[in-house]
Amino acid sequence: MExxxxxxxxxxxxxxxxxxxxxxxxKNMIAILISLELMLNAVDINFVVFNRFLFPGQLDGMxxxxxxxxxxxxxxxxxxxxxINIFRSNKTIDVDDATKMKF
Amino acid sequence: MxxxxxxxxxxxxxxxxxxxxVFFYDTFMSKKAQNGLATVTCGLFGLFTAYTLLCPSVxxxxxxxxxxxxxxxxxxxxxxxxxxxxxxxxxxxVKWANSESxxxxxxxxxxxxxxxxxxxxxxxxxxHFLLFVIGLEAASLPLAAMxxxxxxxxxxxxxxxxxxxxxxxxxxxxxxGLSFVYGLSGSLYFNEIASAxxxxxxxxxLLVLAVAFVIAGVGFKLSLVPFHLWTxxxxxxxxxxxxxxxxxxxxxxxxxxxxxxxxxVFGAFYSQVWEWMLYALIILTITVGNxxxxxxxxxxxxxxxxxxxxxxYIMLGVIALNATGMASLMYYVLVYIFSNLAAFGVLGxxxxxxxKVSMDDYNGLYKTNPRLSLAMMLAMFSLAGIPPFAGFFxxxxxxxxxxxxxxxxxxxxVLIALIxxxxxxxxxxxxxxxxxxxxxxxxxxxxxxxxxxxxxLWISVGGILLLGIVSxxxxxxxxxxxxxxxxxxxx
Numbered sequence: 001m002e003x004x005x006x007x008x009x010x011x012x013x014x015x016x017x018x019x020x021x022x023x024x025x026x027k028n029m030i031a032i033l034i035s036l037e038l039m040l041n042a043v044d045i046n047f048v049v050f051n052r053f054l055f056p057g058q059l060d061g062m063x064x065x066x067x068x069x070x071x072x073x074x075x076x077x078x079x080x081x082x083x084i085n086i087f088r089s090n091k092t093i094d095v096d097d098a099t100k101m102k103f
Numbered sequence: 104m105x106x107x108x109x110x111x112x113x114x115x116x117x118x119x120x121x122x123x124x125v126f127f128y129d130t131f132m133s134k135k136a137q138n139g140l141a142t143v144t145c146g147l148f149g150l151f152t153a154y155t156l157l158c159p160s161v162x163x164x165x166x167x168x169x170x171x172x173x174x175x176x177x178x179x180x181x182x183x184x185x186x187x188x189x190x191x192x193x194x195x196x197v198k199w200a201n202s203e204s205x206x207x208x209x210x211x212x213x214x215x216x217x218x219x220x221x222x223x224x225x226x227x228x229x230x231h232f233l234l235f236v237i238g239l240e241a242a243s244l245p246l247a248a249m250x251x252x253x254x255x256x257x258x259x260x261x262x263x264x265x266x267x268x269x270x271x272x273x274x275x276x277x278x279x280g281l282s283f284v285y286g287l288s289g290s291l292y293f294n295e296i297a298s299a300x301x302x303x304x305x306x307x308x309l310l311v312l313a314v315a316f317v318i319a320g321v322g323f324k325l326s327l328v329p330f331h332l333w334t335x336x337x338x339x340x341x342x343x344x345x346x347x348x349x350x351x352x353x354x355x356x357x358x359x360x361x362x363x364x365x366x367x368v369f370g371a372f373y374s375q376v377w378e379w380m381l382y383a384l385i386i387l388t389i390t391v392g393n394x395x396x397x398x399x400x401x402x403x404x405x406x407x408x409x410x411x412x413x414x415x416y417i418m419l420g421v422i423a424l425n426a427t428g429m430a431s432l433m434y435y436v437l438v439y440i441f442s443n444l445a446a447f448g449v450l451g452x453x454x455x456x457x458x459k460v461s462m463d464d465y466n467g468l469y470k471t472n473p474r475l476s477l478a479m480m481l482a483m484f485s486l487a488g489i490p491p492f493a494g495f496f497x498x499x500x501x502x503x504x505x506x507x508x509x510x511x512x513x514x515x516x517v518l519i520a521l522i523x524x525x526x527x528x529x530x531x532x533x534x535x536x537x538x539x540x541x542x543x544x545x546x547x548x549x550x551x552x553x554x555x556x557x558x559x560l561w562i563s564v565g566g567i568l569l570l571g572i573v574s575x576x577x578x579x580x581x582x583x584x585x586x587x588x589x590x591x592x593x594x
Contacts, residue, residue: 016279023272032268039275046282055289064233064291068278071240075271078244082251082263089257098261101336 008049016042029083029093033076040072111165112172114155114182115224121147122217129210137210141197144213145555148193152186155179170292171231177587178228180580181359181433188352188440189220191562195448196344197555198455204255212252215245216348223356227363232281232291235360236274242356243270243324246349250341262340269323269333277320283313284368293367301371314369314377318384321364324357327418328387331411335399338407343454346403347447350410355436358414362421362432366589373424381422382516388415389523397530400462402450405530406443409486412527413439416498416520419505422513426590428504430581431497437576438485438497441566445482448563449475452556457547462534467543472550476538478560485567487531488524493570498524500577 015038022035044065051061087093109116125144129137155161162176193216200209222241229235247270251263285291287309288299300310319330326334338346369377392412399405417439420432452475454460469476485494502517552560570576 019275023268029264029268036268036271036275039272040278043275043278043282046279047285050282050286050289054286058289060233060289060291061285064236064281064285067233067237071236071274074240074244075267075274078247079264079267079271082247082260082267085251085254086260086264089260098264100261101258101339 258340273323280316442485445563467546
């Protein structure tokens with residue numbers, strides 16, 4: 001069976017939508033972070049697949065993916081540091097308890 | 104590899120030198136000399152700003168790294184404008200950085216600030232989306248650490264988590280848009296994308312989706328209205344100096360980079376794809392920002408919503424899509440830097456000395472601190488756009504730029520923006536009324552502000568008073584943009 005581009009793009013789209021859904025509905029900050037990782041990984045899959053199937057002669061998409069992974073790692077490290085900081089004062093990382101500032 | 108091409112990046116190299124000197128000073132100097140760190144940073148950055156303003160070789164055109172990075176007189180000018188703003192922010196932060204709670208980590212504050220500025224430089228100069236994304240992240244990730252800087256204060260942490268989560272979300276959305284653009288064109292260079300997607304002049308669904316994602320991703324950074332929800336909380340929770348940096352420099356740099364992307368990459372699809380998107384966003388941004396600003400009592404939240412609505416006015420320079428619009432956008436950013444930093448300067452001085460940030464605390468301020476209230480009044484007049492202060496001229500030019508585009512829809516947009524100026528006048532004057540008219544039995548006591556706060560305020564107030572009258576500033580920027588080839592391929 002020929003595996004076409006759609007076999008990769010549709011799971012990546014589902015991953016992205018799951019990420020958005022999780023970002024909006026999850027209450028635990030770590031779970032929100034995982035949702036964000038899903039979104040970023042969906043982007044990476046997209047780039048690699050477009051590069052592999054549509055433009056096999058070049059490496060732009062692959063390189064972008066490498067950089068995107070590094071950037072995502074930096075983002076996660078920073079976010080976790082801030083979450084730990086919140087945990088120290090709140091004793092919880094539930095977003096419902098981080099609502100001191102509102103409209 | 105030809106290393107001489109690094110010489111094309113003069114401003115970046117200069118900034119890197121400043122950063123390294125500050126870093127070494129912070130790391131290797133004695134405890135006693137460390138107390139001068141804030142002053143030394145201001146001095147070094149002031150020298151750098153003066154150098155880039157005065158040295159003509161900075162203005163040279165250059166393209167390096169196979170076209171990934173480009174600089175031109177216009178780009179050098181917007182960087183100079185940002186430099187002026189950063190210099191004022193640095194000066195205003197001297198007292199705060201030398202306060203007891205910050206002595207341990209003030210070095211990091213200056214280093215992170217300079218790194219974010221470097222990221223914004225890359226963002227402005229990038230002609231390849233990989234470099235742009237790296238610049239965007241370098242400009243937004245250290246900012247999250249800076250928002251969390253008062254780590255013993257709870258609000259600061261809450262603001263930081265809100266900022267980092269929305270920032271990552273927005274960059275994920277932005278990069279999703281980029282992946283569609285890559286799939287459509289097979290390149291990440293701005294000019295190659297532009298020629299690849301406009302080759303048959305057709306608009307397909309994927310392109311509309313890609314543009315929408317790119318606008319949404321950048322819209323988060325600019326806090327345009329449906330993506331503005333983080334703004335007020337982050338501005339309130341962050342230390343005041345970080346807030347002023349976030350509201351002025353970060354916004355100005357992103358706005359210019361946004362203009363470059365929309366013109367150079369998607370310029371051919373202006374009327375088909377993104378004019379109406381931006382049109383709706385501008386109306387929403389200006390109106391909602393204004394309406395929410397009216398009900399704020401905390402001065403930082405108040406200025407946050409005011410900056411949301413100002414971002415809408417800045418976007419008028421993008422929707423204009425001509426050289427006048429670009430010049431007026433740059434001029435607007437320059438004026439906005441001076442007016443907003445004057446407001447934040449007064450706010451910071453009062454917060455540092457008394458800890459009060461509510462608008463009700465400002466009642467009767469004129470009786471005890473007349474000079475601070477005068478500076479605040481000028482800032483509010485300039486933000487509202489009352490002649491003869493600079494804010495009037497920046498609004499005037501940005502409306503002119505938009506009107507030059509010429510369609511009836513844009514005339515309507517400018518009319519809505521004008522009506523909103525009147526609404527904004529109401530809430531800016533609320534602050535002035537509180538300071539000058541409202542009575543208060545226990546007004547903020549008279550205090551003498553630190554030399555750094557006064558210097559920052561003098562520079563900002565000088566800018567507000569002079570920029571509108573000294574018209575050569577705008578003419579200079581307009582000449583530069585008209586002679587640039589940014590809009591050459593369009594129309």
